[in-house]
Amino acid sequence: MKKFLPVAVVLLTLMSFTVIEGIGEYKISGTIDSSFNGKYMYLKESAHIGNMTTIDSALITKGKFTFKGISETPKECFLVIEGKEQEGSVILYTEEGNITVNVNKDTLFNSIVTGTFNNDVMHKFNKLSNEIGKLEKTFIDKNMGEFNKAEVESDTATINRVIEEHQNMIKENNRKYIAFIEENTNALVTIKAFVRLFSDQDKKSSDIKPLFDKLSAQVKETNLGKKMAEHLTKMAEIETAQAKVAINKIAPDFSAPTPKGKILSLKEVMGKVTIIDFWASWCGPCRKENPKVVAMYNELHDKGLNIVSVSLDQDKTKWKEAIKADELTWYQVSNLKGWGEPIAKEYGINGIPATFILDASGKIVAKNLRGEELKAKVKELLAQ
Missing domain, CATH: 3.40.30.10 (Glutaredoxin)
Known part of the structure; x- marks a missing residue:
């Protein structure tokens, strides 16, 4: 026993060192159109909306760029191209592992980021959002002219029909987002799916809160997670008030x-x-x-x-x-x-x-x- 203890202590120490050394180490390997050679790619983070801070930069060479760093917990970050700051950014999560970025030079939002858990789930979310976005655009292209004409002519029957059809489509799309949420409760990007659910006018806080409760503590602690919790609380307060002014209730005096x-x-x-x-x-x-x-x-x-x-x-x-x-x-x-x-x-x-x-x-x-x-x-x- 006396001989075993020193060996055990050494093994435990080595194991601890090995685990800690690798925690949060990430490598971002990016490709981009070679027309951007000589420009810098900036890696930024945002503590507050609209207030981004540059945490690293890399020179684009032969259509490639690389970042290495440490992020002890997964963090949403942004890739911004020098001189293209007004054209948006590529969203990614810095987290332990090898992250691959294929930048779409025409539409940064459509860039592909994969390689680690949160980035792989974000890729699925983006594909789902694009799919639903196309359905929305098709509906609008088909119905907006008729809707605008109905508004001018005060044709409430047509207006209500288009609104009802749109809401039915939203409900169907939201079923896809709900399935995504339930399958990815540990992914940071999942909180963004909740924003889409509010487009359904019939959704109540009591419908959404059980979904929110399924999320991991890490997701709930993000800035958007905290805002969502606040929003659900306010939503519940509004719904309580609305119940008091339902049809057949006496209107409160004021x-x-x-x-x-x-x-x-x-x-x-x-x-x-x-x-x-x-x-x-x-x-x-x-x-x-x-x-x-x-x-x-x-x-x-x-x-x-x-x-x-x-x-x-x-x-x-x-x-x-x-x-x-x-x-x-x-x-x-x-x-x-x-x-x-x-x-x-x-x-x-x-x-x-x-x-x-x-x-x-x-x-x-x-x-x-x-x-x-x-x-x-x-x-x-x-x-x-």
């Missing part, structure tokens, strides 16, 4: 300043039919919709239609200018807190324009109707 500084409450302005309209001076779709709402209000106000608009503006001058320019003669209120508007939070608003249609009792009978659909609903309620 009070806020008018442009002249007077405090106005919802209960003061209730009509036979009342529309609560969330908008802002900077919201293009809101401003585009305003002329139709003005025409409807002018026609139906004397019959019992009232409108109260809640603005998500922060600049009082711009708010007042937009009211005047768009000839909005109905009730206007705002706390001028942007997306922090307390009324918007209470009503679970996560996008504008947003509308709630109330009957004479203050019950919410419809939401987010536009154009002729909105006018038809208002007329139906006024006739009751």
